[in-house]
Amino acid sequence: xxxxxxxxxxxxxxxxxxxxxxxxxxxxxxxxxxxxxxxxxxxxxxxxxxxxxxxxxxxxxxxxxxxxxxxxxxxxxxxxxxxxxxxxxxxxxxxxxxxxxxxxxxxxxxxxxxxxxxxxxxxxxxxxxxxxxxxxxxxxxxxxxxxxxxxxxxxxxxxxxxxxxxxxxxxxxxxxxxxxxxxxxxxxxxxxxxxxxxxxxxxxxxxxxxxxxxxxxxxxxxxxxxxxxxxxxxxxxxxxxxxxxxxxxxxxxxxxxxxxxxxxxxxxxxxxxxxxxxxxxxxxxxxxxxxxxxxxxxxxxxxxxxxxxxxxxxxxxxxxxxxxxxxxxxxxxxxxxxxxxxxxxxxxxxxxxxxxxxxxxxxxxxxxxxxxxxxxxxxxxxxxxxxxxxxxxxxxxxxxxxxxxxxx
Amino acid sequence: xxxxxxxxxxxxxxxxxxxxxxxxxxxxxxxxxxxxxxxxxxxxxxxxxxxxxxxxxxxxxxxxxxxxxxxxxxxxxxxxxxxxxxxxxxxxxxxxxxxxxxxxxxxxxxxxxxxxxxxxxxxxxxxxxxxxxxxxxxxxxxxxxxxxxxxxxxxxxxxxxxxxxxxxxxxxxxxxxxxxxxxxxxxxxxxxxxxxxxxxxxxxxxxxxxxxxxxxxxxxxxxxxxxxxxxxxxxxxxxxxxxxxxxxxxxxxxxxxxxxxxxxxxxxxxxxx
Numbered sequence: 001x002x003x004x005x006x007x008x009x010x011x012x013x014x015x016x017x018x019x020x021x022x023x024x025x026x027x028x029x030x031x032x033x034x035x036x037x038x039x040x041x042x043x044x045x046x047x048x049x050x051x052x053x054x055x056x057x058x059x060x061x062x063x064x065x066x067x068x069x070x071x072x073x074x075x076x077x078x079x080x081x082x083x084x085x086x087x088x089x090x091x092x093x094x095x096x097x098x099x100x101x102x103x104x105x106x107x108x109x110x111x112x113x114x115x116x117x118x119x120x121x122x123x124x125x126x127x128x129x130x131x132x133x134x135x136x137x138x139x140x141x142x143x144x145x146x147x148x149x150x151x152x153x154x155x156x157x158x159x160x161x162x163x164x165x166x167x168x169x170x171x172x173x174x175x176x177x178x179x180x181x182x183x184x185x186x187x188x189x190x191x192x193x194x195x196x197x198x199x200x201x202x203x204x205x206x207x208x209x210x211x212x213x214x215x216x217x218x219x220x221x222x223x224x225x226x227x228x229x230x231x232x233x234x235x236x237x238x239x240x241x242x243x244x245x246x247x248x249x250x251x252x253x254x255x256x257x258x259x260x261x262x263x264x265x266x267x268x269x270x271x272x273x274x275x276x277x278x279x280x281x282x283x284x285x286x287x288x289x290x291x292x293x294x295x296x297x298x299x300x301x302x303x304x305x306x307x308x309x310x311x312x313x314x315x316x317x318x319x320x321x322x323x324x325x326x327x328x329x330x331x332x333x334x335x336x337x338x339x340x341x342x343x344x345x346x347x348x349x350x351x352x353x354x355x356x357x358x359x360x361x362x363x364x365x366x367x368x369x370x371x372x373x374x375x376x377x378x379x380x381x382x383x384x385x386x387x388x389x390x391x392x393x394x395x396x397x398x399x400x401x402x403x404x405x406x407x408x
Numbered sequence: 409x410x411x412x413x414x415x416x417x418x419x420x421x422x423x424x425x426x427x428x429x430x431x432x433x434x435x436x437x438x439x440x441x442x443x444x445x446x447x448x449x450x451x452x453x454x455x456x457x458x459x460x461x462x463x464x465x466x467x468x469x470x471x472x473x474x475x476x477x478x479x480x481x482x483x484x485x486x487x488x489x490x491x492x493x494x495x496x497x498x499x500x501x502x503x504x505x506x507x508x509x510x511x512x513x514x515x516x517x518x519x520x521x522x523x524x525x526x527x528x529x530x531x532x533x534x535x536x537x538x539x540x541x542x543x544x545x546x547x548x549x550x551x552x553x554x555x556x557x558x559x560x561x562x563x564x565x566x567x568x569x570x571x572x573x574x575x576x577x578x579x580x581x582x583x584x585x586x587x588x589x590x591x592x593x594x595x596x597x598x599x600x601x602x603x604x605x606x607x608x609x610x611x612x613x614x615x616x617x618x619x620x621x622x623x624x625x626x627x628x629x630x631x632x633x634x635x636x637x638x639x640x641x642x643x644x645x646x647x648x649x650x651x652x653x654x655x656x657x658x659x660x661x662x663x664x665x666x667x668x669x670x671x672x673x674x675x676x677x678x679x680x681x
Contacts, residue, residue, distance in 0.1 A: 020541050021540075022537060024559065025538055025560055025561045025572065026559075026564075028538060029568070167470075180466040181466060181469070185586055187563065188586075283510050284513055286464070286466075289513075292510070297485055297511055
């Protein structure tokens with residue numbers, strides 16, 4: 001139990017501060033039931049062992065901590081990469097869905113629903129559902145189904161039904177709205193696999209419990225590799241599940257500085273961004289009090305990011321609380337900085353990161369300039385395969401630069 | 409007694425259920441919504457709910473979502489909602505605002521409560537705010553004698569129904585189906601037992617009326633519901649009538665009046681249990 005954990009009602013940072021449960025009464029019983037089932041499961045050695053075995057044998061966890069020497073030479077600080085991109089399905093998300101899907105089975109429910117932005121959580125949910133024999137419906141904004149068509153196909157191949165959401169801004173926030181609407185009507189037999197450490201209590205804490213292996217492993221691995229804790233840790237923050245998973249391993253180590261990098265889009269001053277903590281204000285969205293991008297009347301404002309996975313106008317309440325407490329620093333990274341970092345990591349280390357994760361790399365490179373010779377541990381939360389369409393367009397790739405001539 | 413519970417009481421003394429009508433403010437536009445709500449009052453609504461359009465209405469089905477979206481695209485502001493409240497409350501019918509929580513929090517809970525009271529509003533219905541997370545609103549409402557209408561659902565535990573009804577003022581809103589708003593062809597078999605529980609589990613002596621919402625679209629359904637509920641709440645059906653008469657204000661008002669009259673005779677035609 002850390003001082004940064006939620007209280008019984010799901011408040012982070014004190015009663016009424018961040019988190020809580022702002023939800024229709026129709027879902028309250030289900031959220032209470034989930035809370036009780038989750039706490040019992042986490043106290044049950046059999047469940048914990050099952051979860052850990054699944055992670056190890058199926059998902060490829062623990063992911064390695066990689067000493068990125070060539071990148072470090074360029075950065076001027078020692079950069080360690082937590083290789084969550086090597087997990088099954090290509091991101092940290094598999095940890096969360098395996099935990100939640102296992103819990104669903106334990107609760108006797110037969111169907112799962114999920115929302116997805118970039119498609120990573122949808123693919124992970126469809127994977128876990130296929131593996132554990134659950135029906136799966138994934139809600140995805142119409143805009144995102146277009147920019148992540150490959151992930152739509154992956155989900156379908158895994159047997160999930162993908163529903164294209166045409167309401168509102170047709171992105172992640174609207175997919176969450178639609179999943180909640182489904183859940184209100186199906187809660188007796190359906191579990192909602194929430195994709196990030198946000199939403200109503202107990203989701204932020206529940207998701208954290210399944211992804212905190214990222215930070216716990218990284219802490220051990222860093223001690224083994226370097227003999228010391230890192231000077232700083234860094235992760236990208238959309239809803240914030242990969243980041244909270246990493247940060248959880250270090251929040252109680254005051255000597256370790258914590259950085260979350262939000263999507264700065266075209267630049268925070270243009271208004272086209274998703275830097276919720278850096279540039280948003282306190283409000284209630286999707287069941288929790290947190291930082292929100294909103295107008296004067298509390299209407300949610302559309303977020304913008306080249307990365308679908310960070311394109312969300314809210315953020316997990318624990319990040320809001322860590323920011324308010326001064327324990328973690330949240331800064332924006334623009335689309336351009338992230339894309340530069342994506343290319344740089346590809347060319348120096350032969351690793352193509354997800355654009356989400358490239359935000360963390362770009363942020364770490366910036367931090368490195370202020371910390372020459374120090375150790376910065378970065379969560380490489382996902383791989384870039386899904387982003388090749390965006391990269392192709394952004395960098396003008398895909399046409400061979402040279403050709404052989406006939407007859408040679 | 410509040411103006412809302414008085415309206416329910418009057419209906420009860422007439423041996424019938426109260427008719428509660430909902431429309432979002434600013435739909436089809438601000439003045440259009442005032443005209444529509446006044447027509448509903450004139451044709452027999454006993455209590456009015458004015459929806460505050462919100463960008464992320466997770467409890468609403470496609471009909472009300474589309475209306476709220478249209479109102480937002482029309483540029484409706486929270487201050488306009490108070491203008492609609494003022495115009496409708498001036499008819500003398502108890503007028504509540506139904507709103508998701510974030511717009512209230514953003515406006516300032518105290519300021520919102522005060523401006524609502526100043527406009528003659530009777531109180532708030534809060535679909536995504538439950539009493540256990542509402543201390544600020546409860547305090548602001550109590551200070552101004554505003555109604556606090558919280559929802560109960562078929563899935564609510566006895567303990568939560570007792571807690572929720574204890575915190576309500578005006579009436580208790582029973583959501584009769586597990587699902588989002590929208591007209592349905594049949595009334596739910598979950599409604600009757602929920603009304604019974606919402607009455608039985610109230611703290612002794614409270615005797616709050618229980619209104620049933622979600623799904624009612626005609627007089628026959630209203631009559632069925634009125635046989636055991638104190639109030640019949642209708643929303644999506646009114647919205648749909650206006651959507652069906654888009655661009656035809658006069659036709660829309662005529663159809664709205666006809667629907668209200670059908671529903672009003674429904675709540676009167678029922679044989680009370």
